[in-house]
Amino acid sequence: MTKHLLEIDDLKVNFKTYGGEVQAVRGVSFHVDKGETVAIVGESGCGKSVTAQAIMGLIPNPPGKIVGGKVVFEGREISQLPKSELLKIRGSEIGMVFQDPMTALNPTMKVGAQIVEGFVRSQKVTREEARKRAIEMLRLVGIPDPEDRVDQYPHQFSGGMRQRVVIAIALACQPKLVIADEPTTALDVTIQAQILDLLHRLQEEQELSVVIITHDLGVVAEIAHRMVVMYAGIVVETGSVEDVFANPRHPYTWGLMRSLPRLDEGEKQRLVPIDGTPPDLFNPPKGCPFAARCDFAMEICDQQMPAATDFGGNHRAACWLHDSRAPRIDELVAAGRQGV
Amino acid sequence: MTDALVEVRDLKKYFSIGGDFELKAVDGVSFTIQKGETLGLVGESGCGKSTLGRTIIRLYENTGGEVLFKGKDVHQLRGKEVGQFNRDVQMIFQDPQASLNPRMTVEDIIAEGLDIHRLSKGMRRERVAELLSLVGLHKEHAQRFPHEFSGGQRQRIGIARALAVEPEFIIADEPISALDVSIQAQVVNLLEDLQRDRGLTYLFIAHDLSMVKHISDRIGVMYLGKMVELAASDALYARPLHPYTQALLSSVPVPDPTIKRERIVLQGDLPSPANKPSGCGFRTRCPAAMERCAQAEPIWKEAEAGHWVACHLFEG
Numbered sequence: 001m002t003k004h005l006l007e008i009d010d011l012k013v014n015f016k017t018y019g020g021e022v023q024a025v026r027g028v029s030f031h032v033d034k035g036e037t038v039a040i041v042g043e044s045g046c047g048k049s050v051t052a053q054a055i056m057g058l059i060p061n062p063p064g065k066i067v068g069g070k071v072v073f074e075g076r077e078i079s080q081l082p083k084s085e086l087l088k089i090r091g092s093e094i095g096m097v098f099q100d101p102m103t104a105l106n107p108t109m110k111v112g113a114q115i116v117e118g119f120v121r122s123q124k125v126t127r128e129e130a131r132k133r134a135i136e137m138l139r140l141v142g143i144p145d146p147e148d149r150v151d152q153y154p155h156q157f158s159g160g161m162r163q164r165v166v167i168a169i170a171l172a173c174q175p176k177l178v179i180a181d182e183p184t185t186a187l188d189v190t191i192q193a194q195i196l197d198l199l200h201r202l203q204e205e206q207e208l209s210v211v212i213i214t215h216d217l218g219v220v221a222e223i224a225h226r227m228v229v230m231y232a233g234i235v236v237e238t239g240s241v242e243d244v245f246a247n248p249r250h251p252y253t254w255g256l257m258r259s260l261p262r263l264d265e266g267e268k269q270r271l272v273p274i275d276g277t278p279p280d281l282f283n284p285p286k287g288c289p290f291a292a293r294c295d296f297a298m299e300i301c302d303q304q305m306p307a308a309t310d311f312g313g314n315h316r317a318a319c320w321l322h323d324s325r326a327p328r329i330d331e332l333v334a335a336g337r338q339g340v
Numbered sequence: 341m342t343d344a345l346v347e348v349r350d351l352k353k354y355f356s357i358g359g360d361f362e363l364k365a366v367d368g369v370s371f372t373i374q375k376g377e378t379l380g381l382v383g384e385s386g387c388g389k390s391t392l393g394r395t396i397i398r399l400y401e402n403t404g405g406e407v408l409f410k411g412k413d414v415h416q417l418r419g420k421e422v423g424q425f426n427r428d429v430q431m432i433f434q435d436p437q438a439s440l441n442p443r444m445t446v447e448d449i450i451a452e453g454l455d456i457h458r459l460s461k462g463m464r465r466e467r468v469a470e471l472l473s474l475v476g477l478h479k480e481h482a483q484r485f486p487h488e489f490s491g492g493q494r495q496r497i498g499i500a501r502a503l504a505v506e507p508e509f510i511i512a513d514e515p516i517s518a519l520d521v522s523i524q525a526q527v528v529n530l531l532e533d534l535q536r537d538r539g540l541t542y543l544f545i546a547h548d549l550s551m552v553k554h555i556s557d558r559i560g561v562m563y564l565g566k567m568v569e570l571a572a573s574d575a576l577y578a579r580p581l582h583p584y585t586q587a588l589l590s591s592v593p594v595p596d597p598t599i600k601r602e603r604i605v606l607q608g609d610l611p612s613p614a615n616k617p618s619g620c621g622f623r624t625r626c627p628a629a630m631e632r633c634a635q636a637e638p639i640w641k642e643a644e645a646g647h648w649v650a651c652h653l654f655e656g
Contacts, residue, residue, distance in 0.1 A: 043521070044491075044520055158610075159385075190587060190588060190591045191384075191609065193605050215520065218592065219593050220595070222597075257595070260595055261550045277523075
């Protein structure tokens with residue numbers, strides 16, 4: 001158990017709102033090894049960002065609360081640490097890259113100062129050394145003229161450059177793990193390509209572990225080693241990127257893949273959307289949360305949450321179709337259900 | 341070319357940004373849209389694609405050039421003609437949260453156009469119910485408010501509102517960008533069905549290249565206020581001519597881990613449209629830039645049948 005760098009075990013997070021208690025994350029488990037990139041995929045509201053915030057200890061309490069499970073980082077349970085202890089890990093051991101670089105940066109502070117803020121706090125360094133470090137970080141993330149840029153303010157940077165600064169901040173203390181929450185969603189495709197290349201290069205050079213949160217399966221295929229597909233607060237499928245793309249096992253993953261148009265599609269085909277919308281997490285269904293939108297739903301699906309089936313190589317999916325008592329999938333497809 | 345519904349000729353839209361400075365958001369763009377076709381418009385933020393859409397529909401006055409809708413210059417319309425144009429051309433906006441008035445019921449939102457154009461003829465409620473079912477919602481939804489709907493449902497309300505006045509031409513400005521992937525496909529299918537059943541013509545503005553390719557018959561690529569390439573969507577994806585289009589296409593992540601491609605990663609950022617490079621706007625990031633690119637603007641020409649490009653590489 002201790003060999004993983006990060007291990008999330010049955011994590012549960014609730015938020016209290018005026019409308020009741022939202023069960024945003026309802027028992028999520030996965031792990032991240034050293035030097036590995038793990039992508040968490042899912043639609044808005046599936047709990048992927050909340051999971052990331054829970055790892056960082058950034059769940060605002062109140063209204064949010066980790067009501068169950070563990071976050072183990074380097075063999076140490078960190079979800080219940082007091083704030084003073086957490087501050088030592090956050091930033092220096094685990095770095096975070098946020099979605100929108102405009103709101104993640106302080107507009108009234110020079111970027112150099114922002115990059116080394118955590119570094120200065122954790123290590124006693126002189127002003128000279130800190131400045132040198134900031135320049136070095138800017139160079140690392142590919143910003144031209146770092147000696148001049150270090151004294152500029154965020155508004156003097158373009159969107160892509162700002163995201164590079166945010167990455168520099170996350171890496172300044174040489175963390176072992178970086179959590180990137182939709183790091184390219186706010187960027188244009190040509191800039192996204194630059195940032196993905198940068199993340200990939202840094203990850204290999206620095207032997208970083210990366211958790212990347214995204215809704216873009218294209219990004220997952222390009223950058224991740226393993227992926228975790230979330231739906232309505234639970235993990236429905238997980239496995240290596242190659243396995244999941246080649247052999248998706250959960251109807252939700254099938255649906256996600258089918259609903260994407262592809263640049264290399266030949267004949268124009270009609271898209272196959274997933275009908276309906278995700279369930280309400282104030283009062284989540286007791287069975288499989290995807291049952292209401294699933295073409296293959298059976299009676300059992302509404303009544304009981306399916307257990308995860310292991311397909312080998314860490315590829316798992318939680319679906320009743322893989323139960324030994326379920327009808328065979330190819331027979332269902334032959335009988336007219338929408339297939340893979 | 342006689343059945344061109346929309347004809348844009350050398351259209352310019354400049355914004356004054358203080359002093360004598362002008363931001364040339366759209367700088368001399370020409371193209372036509374045939375009746376019943378979908379023209380996709382792609383480009384990165386700040387390339388002028390939304391400004392172009394808004395100038396065509398008269399939300400902005402033009403600075404130069406003209407837009408002909410059914411042969412008439414839309415920026416010269418007066419009196420009753422304006423009302424007719426506003427019925428014929430409708431817009432669907434990106435953010436269904438921001439483009440629906442939160443204090444109006446769905447019925448009032450959808451019927452606003454009917455009221456303005458006096459089209460309901462005492463059948464207001466029935467018309468709204470009909471429109472709701474057309475976009476896949478129920479008539480019970482009419483008395484609710486926008487916040488009671490999900491993003492995809494809100495976008496359906498926006499589409500119903502646009503359809504209420506029975507337009508011929510719809511400008512959709514990033515209609516699916518704010519939606520989740522599984523919902524995007526629902527909305528795109530709806531738009532395709534409506535086009536088939538009602539003979540609608542679309543200008544589909546987006547930055548998601550794979551979705552644009554899926555829905556469009558032809559695609560225009562914009563960069564810094566200029567159209568750099570325009571072609572049938574298959575031709576554009578199979579044989580992109582402009583170096584910018586090539587880079588743009590190769591930047592799109594492909595959802596298939598077995599494909600390892602050489603990506604063309606462009607260096608640097610989009611220059612500010614308020615301070616454009618001389619000559620070709622793309623030359624500062626272009627891997628194929630030559631001396632000539634700094635000196636003269638490339639000419640918009642038909643390099644292959646129906647395949648237009650503005651690049652010195654194709655001027656021979």
